[in-house]
Amino acid sequence: MDRPINIRTSPRTPLSLSEQQTIKEFWRKKQEEIEAIEDFGEHTIPVTCLKKVICAKKGKMMMTSDTPTFMTKACKIFVQELSLSAWMCANSHNRSIVLDSDIAESIASIESYGFLNDVLCAHLEKYKSDTHLQSIKNPHHNRAINQSPTYLQPLSHQYQMTQFIPQSTRYCPFIHIPPTLPQTNDIHMHLPLPLPPITYMTKDLVFFEKGISNNDDAIDLVTPPQLLPEALSNIPNKCYMCNIASTDTYCVGSAKTCNFIAEDGDMVFHFPYVPSKPFQLSTSLPMTNGGCSIYTDITELNHIKLKVTHIEKSTYGINPEATFNVIDGQQHAGDETTAANHMHTEHGELDAEFVTTTNANADDNNINWDEVDMASDSMLMEFWRDVMMKEDPTSLPDTISTNDTILDPSDMLELEGCCDDSYLLDDVMSNTSNDVRHG
Amino acid sequence: MGRKAKRCAGKKDDGREEKVAAAPAAEGASSSSSDGEGAGTAATGLPMANLVRLMRQVIPKGVKISSRAKDLTHDCAVEFVGFLAGEASELARAQHRRTISPEDFTRSLQALGFDDYVRPMSTYISRYREQATSPAGYSGGFARRPPPRATAAPCVSDEETRSRVPPHGEHGDGWRTSVNTPAPGGHGYDYTSPDNM
Numbered sequence: 001m002d003r004p005i006n007i008r009t010s011p012r013t014p015l016s017l018s019e020q021q022t023i024k025e026f027w028r029k030k031q032e033e034i035e036a037i038e039d040f041g042e043h044t045i046p047v048t049c050l051k052k053v054i055c056a057k058k059g060k061m062m063m064t065s066d067t068p069t070f071m072t073k074a075c076k077i078f079v080q081e082l083s084l085s086a087w088m089c090a091n092s093h094n095r096s097i098v099l100d101s102d103i104a105e106s107i108a109s110i111e112s113y114g115f116l117n118d119v120l121c122a123h124l125e126k127y128k129s130d131t132h133l134q135s136i137k138n139p140h141h142n143r144a145i146n147q148s149p150t151y152l153q154p155l156s157h158q159y160q161m162t163q164f165i166p167q168s169t170r171y172c173p174f175i176h177i178p179p180t181l182p183q184t185n186d187i188h189m190h191l192p193l194p195l196p197p198i199t200y201m202t203k204d205l206v207f208f209e210k211g212i213s214n215n216d217d218a219i220d221l222v223t224p225p226q227l228l229p230e231a232l233s234n235i236p237n238k239c240y241m242c243n244i245a246s247t248d249t250y251c252v253g254s255a256k257t258c259n260f261i262a263e264d265g266d267m268v269f270h271f272p273y274v275p276s277k278p279f280q281l282s283t284s285l286p287m288t289n290g291g292c293s294i295y296t297d298i299t300e301l302n303h304i305k306l307k308v309t310h311i312e313k314s315t316y317g318i319n320p321e322a323t324f325n326v327i328d329g330q331q332h333a334g335d336e337t338t339a340a341n342h343m344h345t346e347h348g349e350l351d352a353e354f355v356t357t358t359n360a361n362a363d364d365n366n367i368n369w370d371e372v373d374m375a376s377d378s379m380l381m382e383f384w385r386d387v388m389m390k391e392d393p394t395s396l397p398d399t400i401s402t403n404d405t406i407l408d409p410s411d412m413l414e415l416e417g418c419c420d421d422s423y424l425l426d427d428v429m430s431n432t433s434n435d436v437r438h439g
Numbered sequence: 440m441g442r443k444a445k446r447c448a449g450k451k452d453d454g455r456e457e458k459v460a461a462a463p464a465a466e467g468a469s470s471s472s473s474d475g476e477g478a479g480t481a482a483t484g485l486p487m488a489n490l491v492r493l494m495r496q497v498i499p500k501g502v503k504i505s506s507r508a509k510d511l512t513h514d515c516a517v518e519f520v521g522f523l524a525g526e527a528s529e530l531a532r533a534q535h536r537r538t539i540s541p542e543d544f545t546r547s548l549q550a551l552g553f554d555d556y557v558r559p560m561s562t563y564i565s566r567y568r569e570q571a572t573s574p575a576g577y578s579g580g581f582a583r584r585p586p587p588r589a590t591a592a593p594c595v596s597d598e599e600t601r602s603r604v605p606p607h608g609e610h611g612d613g614w615r616t617s618v619n620t621p622a623p624g625g626h627g628y629d630y631t632s633p634d635n636m
Contacts, residue, residue, distance in 0.1 A: 026497075027555055034563045044493055049485050053517055057524040061531060063539040066564060066571075070541040071520055073563050074548070074556060075485075076493055078519050082512060083494035087502055098498070100507040107515070112552035119518045123511050 019088055026084055030077060045072045082106060485516060523547055 047068045054063070054071060083098070085106035090098045104120055107113045490513055494504060524539075526547035531539045541564045548556045 027559070030559045031562065034559050034566065037563075037566065044489050045485060046489075050520060053485075053520050054524040057521040057528070059528060061528050061537055061539055064541070066541050066567060067539060067544065069567060070544060070560065070564055071523070074523065074544070074560055075516055075520055077556060077559065079490055079493045079512060079516050080497045082515060083504075084497045086508065087498045090502070096501060097503045097505060098508050099505050100511045103508055103511050103515070115522050115551075116515050116518055119514045120511075123507075123514060126510075127507065 019085075022084070022088065023081075026081065034073075045075060047072060050075065085110070485513060487513060490516065522551075526551060 050071050051068050054067070082103065086098050086102040089102040089105045090096070093102075100123065107116045107120065487509060491504065491509060494509075494512065498504070523544055527539050527543040530543045530546055530550075531537070541560075545557060545561055545564070548554075548560065
């Protein structure tokens with residue numbers, strides 16, 4: 001609003017003096033006219049029309065009879081003053097036609113006419129919307145407009161442009177464009193599978209593989225390399241064995257037990273097997289004689305053969321079963337029986353212990369030499385050569401016959417055989433009880 | 440000169456018609472103005488022809504007025520009258536009076552910034568009332584219907600006599616000045632002396 005007012009007021013400054021003079025003259029003339037009036041009956045504007053306008057505004061109040069005539073005079077002066085100022089504006093623009101824009105300028109210049117701004121806006125809106133209608137209804141006006149297009153069109157546009165500026169300024173502060181918030185798309189992160197389960201699975205697989213290897217394959221693969229260093233270490237033992245049999249057997253026995261434990265760490269069967277060793281040694285001590293030594297040699301040779309077959313066929317150091325397999329020719333059956341014994345928990349252990357103990361009782365010397373042979377492979381080769389050199393047909397069938405008598409019956413029969421010797425049974429019971437306690 | 444006399448005669452005829460029959464003349468004027476001008480004025484509007492006549496009294500003869508300017512002037516005049524009426528009614532209510540008087544309008548003009556209007560309008564209303572007091576003798580006659588018409592007739596005769604004076608004034612500048620100067624002075628003295636007494 002400030003800018004258009006400044007623009008309008010600036011061109012009128014040079015004419016202010018002349019305008020003021022003309023205005024003063026105007027009011028002087030009006031004063032003189034009023035003083036000169038002698039007939040108040042003359043009214044250029046009808047009183048009835050003014051009454052209607054006034055009644056529409058004042059409401060239900062009454063007014064004196066003097067009021068309409070008073071208002072007609074006031075309205076007359078207003079119209080003449082307005083038209084005079086409009087003409088002055090037109091004259092300043094060097095035009096001989098008074099336009100609505102001139103009236104607008106005069107209204108803007110006079111402060112007391114501020115209430116007419118609304119009328120101006122309504123006036124503009126009328127002509128904007130009704131231009132076509134007026135053109136159709138009033139052909140004469142069209143001709144008049146056509147006669148002087150240069151004066152009307154550009155000025156009307158300028159006036160409209162000037163009017164648009166305050167409107168735009170007025171509306172600008174009211175226009176609040178809401179800021180559009182950007183749409184944030186929530187990205188759903190796919191949680192990866194937890195690593196621990198994978199590691200757990202891998203661990204399970206490894207454990208399973210270990211189990212398989214422990215049960216079957218690992219023993220076959222591990223036994224040869226473990227035996228070789230033992231064989232090397234046991235070579236000097238041979239010399240000691242020739243000198244002192246009891247001590248050597250004890251040491252070898254302990255080593256053997258250690259080997260089994262190392263090979264089958266998961267197995268519990270071998271732990272109770274350790275205390276059975278000293279029992280065997282104690283039994284073998286009183287049996288140590290020169291003749292016995294020869295017998296042991298013979299049995300040793302015989303057992304060497306059996307041991308060779310034993311080692312080749314079965315992985316466990318259970319003599320009677322191995323010998324039974326060799327004699328009967330049922331190698332597969334033996335393997336199955338060993339597997340069954342292995343699978344059993346308590347009964348299997350007890351049966352195995354009884355079997356070992358019965359064998360020990362029957363052939364103490366044989367068992368001792370068997371242990372020695374199992375401990376050392378190189379010794380076995382040497383004994384094998386000795387056996388080939390010293391083959392005696394009579395000795396072999398004797399050993400075979402003794403084995404048949406012992407192994408023909410089942411485990412129960414073997415136990416019945418043990419029942420004959422009350423003293424030995426008592427020892428066996430004590431050993432089994434000790435084993436159970438340890439187990 | 441003869442042409443000018445003819446134009447004046449035309450104006451006289453228009454005035455006579457209006458005076459003879461105020462109501463029908465007003466209606467006719469409004470209808471004729473609406474038809475002739477083609478401007479869509481409201482029922483409460485003012486006659487356009489009369490407004491144009493008032494405008495041309497002030498503007499030099501060679502100046503033209505556009506139709507838009509006429510419409511805008513009409514709207515401004517209606518707004519002016521309504522605006523003053525609203526202010527005057529508020530003043531009357533503030534003083535707890537139910538009747539609006541010209542003094543209320545004068546005060547509203549002064550309050551709204553139309554200081555230039557105050558002096559001529561106050562002079563007008565005082566002279567109007569003085570004129571009204573002179574027909575006080577005819578108050579008995581107003582009761583009857585025929586008497587108003589009779590009173591109207593002498594008004595017309597007065598206008599005729601007054602209308603004759605301007606052409607004489609127009610003919611001679613010296614005569615105009617000589618005639619105008621003593622008349623208002625004399626009248627002024629006559630009116631002022633009764634007020635003083």
